[in-house]
Amino acid sequence: MISCNSCNVLITKYLDGNISEKEQNQLMEHVSICDLCKEEYTKYSLILDVLNEKREIEPPETFESEVMAKIQRINLYAKKSRDKKFLKLYFASSILFTLALIIAGAAFREQLLAIFLYINFPTKYAYGIYHFLEVSAVFFTMVKNVLIYLCVYISEVYIILIGLAVLAFLSKAYKPKNKKDKTVELFQK
Ligand SMILES: [Zn+2]
Structure with missing residues (x-):
């Protein structure tokens, strides 16, 4: 022993x-x-x-193609969201640009009409544009008056509250909705 x-x-x-x-x-x-x-x-x-135990850990044969497919899906998703963002930005800026153009046109509608008539722009269209700008000017004045009314007659507390509500709404609307989770979902597919 x-x-x-x-x-x-x-x-x-x-x-x-x-x-x-x-x-x-x-x-x-x-x-x-x-x-x-x-x-x-x-x-x-x-x-x-x-x-x-010489277990060789070999990836399954379809491993590479699966990974490539997943990468492609992720790229596609990223591209889609990028395109969406670009479209949103494009629409927002074009709306703002049009609005600015109309406001400027409304402010200088008399001069604009004079220029149109001076360059022999068809009178019918020149007056059409002039009237449109006039109506727009009335509308903008109305909006301006409402804003002034709000500023003068509603106490500051309410304006701050409304501002906060608008901010809350905007931040909620533009919050990325669980982007990370979506990417994880893509991986699990
Ligand atoms: Zn022993």
Whole structure:
């Protein structure tokens, strides 16, 4: 019967793979009666098993094409949202530009009419534009008066409240809706 120390040496030899048959028998004999060494032996042989298990982790054959498809989906999604943003910006700026043009035209409608008549612009259309600008001017004046009314007759507290409500609405409307989650969803598809 070998000692626990000798057993440990044999375990090391066993792990190194240079244990003789005789030594292996001695090791097994000791391990079968010594719980401490048995525990040690079991632990190390388990590690050895794992190390010897030459499991090659190979990606499935479709891995590459799947990854490429996912990347494509993500790119497509990014492009779509980029296009959407651009369209929104385009519409907002064109509306603002048209509005500014109408306001400027309404303010200078007399001069504009004179210029139109001077360059022999068809009178019918010149007056048509003039009347449109006149109506617009009335509308803008109305809006201006409403704003002035609001400023004068509604106390400042309400204006601050309305401003906050508008800000809250805008921030809610332009908040990116769980963009990250969507990307994750794409990955899981
Ligand atoms: Zn022992």
